Amino acid sequence: MDQFEKVDILLVEDNPADAELTMRALRKGNLANHITWLKDGAAALDFIFRTGEYAGRPEQYPRLILLDIKLPKVDGIEVLKRIKADERTKVIPVVMVTSSAEGRDITESYKLGVNSYVVKPVEFSQFSDTVAKAGLYWMLVNKTP
Amino acid sequence: MTDTVLIVDDSLTVRMDLNEVFAAAGFRPVPCATAAEAREALARMRVGVVVLDVLLPDADGIEFLKEFRASPEGASAIVLLLSTEAEVKDRIRGLQTGADEYVGKPYDATYVVAKARELLRERRAGGMRDEAKILVIDDSATFREELRGALETEGYAVITAVSGEEGLRVAADERPSAIIVDGTLPGIDGATVIRRLRLDAALRGVPCVLLTAAENKGAELFALDAGADAFVRKDEEISVILARLAAVLRQTGKPLTGEPRSLLGPKRILAVDDSLTYLHELEAALQGEGYDVVLAHSGEEALDLLAVQLVDCILLDLLMPGLSGQETCRRIKSAAVVRDIPLIMLTALEDREAMIAGLGAGADDYISKSGEFDVLKARVRAQIRRKQFEDENRRIRDELMRKELEAAEAKAAREVAETRAALVGELERKNKELESFSYSVSHDLRSPLRAIDGFSRVLLEDYADKLDKEGLRLLDVIRQNSQKMGQLIDDLLEFSRLGRKPLSMATMNTKRLVEEVLGELQPRSGRRAKLALGPLPPAYGDAVLIKQAWANLLENAIKFCAKRKQPLIEVSGTTTDAENVYCVKDNGAGFDMRYYDMLFGVFQRLHSAEEYDGTGVGLAIVQRVVARHGGRVWAEGEVGKGAAFYFSLPHGEPRG
Numbered sequence: 029m030d031q032f033e034k035v036d037i038l039l040v041e042d043n044p045a046d047a048e049l050t051m052r053a054l055r056k057g058n059l060a061n062h063i064t065w066l067k068d069g070a071a072a073l074d075f076i077f078r079t080g081e082y083a084g085r086p087e088q089y090p091r092l093i094l095l096d097i098k099l100p101k102v103d104g105i106e107v108l109k110r111i112k113a114d115e116r117t118k119v120i121p122v123v124m125v126t127s128s129a130e131g132r133d134i135t136e137s138y139k140l141g142v143n144s145y146v147v148k149p150v151e152f153s154q155f156s157d158t159v160a161k162a163g164l165y166w167m168l169v170n171k172t173p
Numbered sequence: 174m175t176d177t178v179l180i181v182d183d184s185l186t187v188r189m190d191l192n193e194v195f196a197a198a199g200f201r202p203v204p205c206a207t208a209a210e211a212r213e214a215l216a217r218m219r220v221g222v223v224v225l226d227v228l229l230p231d232a233d234g235i236e237f238l239k240e241f242r243a244s245p246e247g248a249s250a251i252v253l254l255l256s257t258e259a260e261v262k263d264r265i266r267g268l269q270t271g272a273d274e275y276v277g278k279p280y281d282a283t284y285v286v287a288k289a290r291e292l293l294r295e296r297r298a299g300g301m302r303d304e305a306k307i308l309v310i311d312d313s314a315t316f317r318e319e320l321r322g323a324l325e326t327e328g329y330a331v332i333t334a335v336s337g338e339e340g341l342r343v344a345a346d347e348r349p350s351a352i353i354v355d356g357t358l359p360g361i362d363g364a365t366v367i368r369r370l371r372l373d374a375a376l377r378g379v380p381c382v383l384l385t386a387a388e389n390k391g392a393e394l395f396a397l398d399a400g401a402d403a404f405v406r407k408d409e410e411i412s413v414i415l416a417r418l419a420a421v422l423r424q425t426g427k428p429l430t431g432e433p434r435s436l437l438g439p440k441r442i443l444a445v446d447d448s449l450t451y452l453h454e455l456e457a458a459l460q461g462e463g464y465d466v467v468l469a470h471s472g473e474e475a476l477d478l479l480a481v482q483l484v485d486c487i488l489l490d491l492l493m494p495g496l497s498g499q500e501t502c503r504r505i506k507s508a509a510v511v512r513d514i515p516l517i518m519l520t521a522l523e524d525r526e527a528m529i530a531g532l533g534a535g536a537d538d539y540i541s542k543s544g545e546f547d548v549l550k551a552r553v554r555a556q557i558r559r560k561q562f563e564d565e566n567r568r569i570r571d572e573l574m575r576k577e578l579e580a581a582e583a584k585a586a587r588e589v590a591e592t593r594a595a596l597v598g599e600l601e602r603k604n605k606e607l608e609s610f611s612y613s614v615s616h617d618l619r620s621p622l623r624a625i626d627g628f629s630r631v632l633l634e635d636y637a638d639k640l641d642k643e644g645l646r647l648l649d650v651i652r653q654n655s656q657k658m659g660q661l662i663d664d665l666l667e668f669s670r671l672g673r674k675p676l677s678m679a680t681m682n683t684k685r686l687v688e689e690v691l692g693e694l695q696p697r698s699g700r701r702a703k704l705a706l707g708p709l710p711p712a713y714g715d716a717v718l719i720k721q722a723w724a725n726l727l728e729n730a731i732k733f734c735a736k737r738k739q740p741l742i743e744v745s746g747t748t749t750d751a752e753n754v755y756c757v758k759d760n761g762a763g764f765d766m767r768y769y770d771m772l773f774g775v776f777q778r779l780h781s782a783e784e785y786d787g788t789g790v791g792l793a794i795v796q797r798v799v800a801r802h803g804g805r806v807w808a809e810g811e812v813g814k815g816a817a818f819y820f821s822l823p824h825g826e827p828r829g
Binding site (some may be wrong): 043044045046049052074148149151152155156 | 623626628630631656659
């Protein structure tokens with residue numbers, strides 16, 4: 029009955045346009061089932077660790093997290109750090125999705141144990157492809173939650 | 174340390190006389206009558222000073238001097254030449270051969286000793302600084318020796334003098350660290366000795382301990398009035414004297430280096446006159462005052478002499494055959510080294526005109542020859558004193574200027590360092606600003622573009638059937654432009670990154686690098702340009718950046734000759750003393766040299782986007798990469814015939 033009961037993919041993205049395009053790309057890649065979209069890092073942490081607004085959510089973890097780096101409240105790097113520091117969540121594949129290929133973000137993310145890193149291309153079909161492929165790959169890798 | 178003095182003279186009188194005075198002054202004299210004896214003595218012992226007669230029975234003194242100077246021992250010893258003949262020629266020859274001094278006979282024995290001491294001291298000034306050296310002035314031999322023993326036990330070096338006069342001379346020669354002087358002395362008393370010392374620029378800083386008689390009431394007041402640093406009653410224990418001495422030495426600290434010559438030191442006077450009779454009268458009068466007198470018979474001789482030996486005062490006859498006194502004076506006063514020596518003009522004429530002429534030529538004073546020698550001596554003394562005070566003033570002035578200059582330099586250095594630090598800080602701040610700027614540019618500018626492109630695409634996919642052909646074309650224009658802008662942003666970011674990234678320098682194989690770049694480019698471009706690879710010397714630089722430069726140049730070449738029937742790209746390199754020069758040449762579209770200035774600018778294009786695509790950043794990147802390596806970029810081109818791009822890279826001298 030709960031809409032969050034079965035979550036396959038958690039998308040954390042503050043830009044609605046990007047979020048819409050990302051979800052469209054995932055749908056096109058047949059990964060449309062159970063996508064949850066959250067708009068900031070604090071909400072993402074609450075959702076994952078079932079605190080605050082999501083305190084009543086059953087203990088269930090996403091199979092893939094798509095995480096933007098620049099987020100309101102708590103940024104993507106911090107969210108990644110918290111996910112990878114927790115025994116329960118550190119096995120969840122996290123793909124950083126960001127506009128920029130600025131070196132320090134990439135390095136920082138890999139230090140923290142990110143599984144993949146996707147730069148959002150301006151060109152839509154490329155973007156669509158990239159997101160769909162990354163999503164598919166990690167969903168396949170992480171078959172069991 | 175006791176210095177050995179070799180006295181080489183055939184005259185027994187001279188030997189005995191010098192032997193006595195040198196021994197009394199604390200030297201170890203070794204008299205020799207001939208050059209042969211002297212050679213033998215030199216083979217046996219180390220000698221600090223040689224007093225050498227120019228005329229020896231078995232040799233020429235100057236030849237002996239040459240021989241001695243050539244030996245390893247002789248190079249560092251002090252040599253004083255003695256000569257009966259006060260011949261100017263001999264004197265010049267002797268001094269040029271390497272004598273340190275030339276003293277004419279009849280000599281003043283105390284002058285010879287004082288001079289030997291002064292020269293030894295000067296020679297040692299460059300070397301180690303002696304331990305504290307104490308001068309004891311006392312007429313009682315018993316007390317002198319008792320004090321000497323106590324002082325030497327404490328590790329002081331001790332020199333002694335029996336009278337106030339001798340004490341002053343020894344002080345001037347030896348520059349003791351401190352002086353202990355008896356208040357009661359024959360001749361000038363202890364208080365007077367201290368007062369005289371306090372007047373001397375070179376010695377006024379030497380601490381003095383005054384010894385006063387036990388029964389002397391108000392001794393303290395008396396001692397302090399004289400300028401003593403401490404006083405001790407003679408009936409006190411020797412240990413009290415030692416303690417006071419240690420205290421005053423502590424207070425005064427180390428003596429200054431680079432002291433001026435002492436006022437009381439030995440002085441030399443050059444007398445120039447064509448009349449031998451007058452010269453000898455003058456010599457006798459001045460020698461009686463303790464001066465060393467050098468005689469010259471003409472202006473020419475005087476000038477020759479001054480070229481080899483400096484003096485403290487010059488007495489110059491106005492009327493002489495040959496070079497006149499006036500002209501001699503003018504020449505002396507125009508030579509930098511001797512200009513400041515006090516010069517007193519002498520003339521037989523009691524006439525105003527002569528006096529004016531002499532002073533006009535630069536003389537410092539004027540004396541009539543008919544006058545008494547007492548007046549002359551007083552004038553000489555006054556001139557020497559004046560010179561000494563001038564020297565001291567100049568020294569103080571120089572010292573002040575040097576200190577001011579040092580202070581100014583230190584201030585300037587500090588300011589430079591501060592400015593530099595501020596600039597570096599500013600630069601770091603700007604770099605950070607730029608970094609965060611380009612970071613936001615790359616994030617925030619790309620997002621809306623992605624939305625424009627993405628939603629155009631969505632529109633195309635979901636609503637294609639609702640748009641007519643023109644509608645579809647318009648959508649396509651929107652998409653192309655958003656993609657183009659995305660590319661521009663990427664290139665701009667890349668360009669700004671190049672300026673910030675630290676260089677990681679290494680030697681690289683240029684040929685391999687170029688082949689690698691071509692391997693990456695050709696499949697992408699799909700062209701089949703013919704490639705001619707010439708020699709490519711290895712380069713020294715940041716491989717990632719240099720590769721980027723090559724990639725941009727080769728990509729351009731491939732792009733611009735793609736429309737040729739037989740596209741040809743030539744890549745080559747040459748090496749010179751300072752740098753390597755590389756060239757990429759194509760037979761493509763070329764460019765108009767009139768627009769050369771635009772070629773390497775950011776976003777500058779010489780071709781329309783329809784003809785050749787591109788953002789106008791490629792060559793700007795090449796330019797920036799090469800400039801960061803200290804090289805240059807240039808090009809030649811002709812429309813329709815092709816272009817050649819060159820860049821140079823300095824040779825790899827791995828710098829610190």
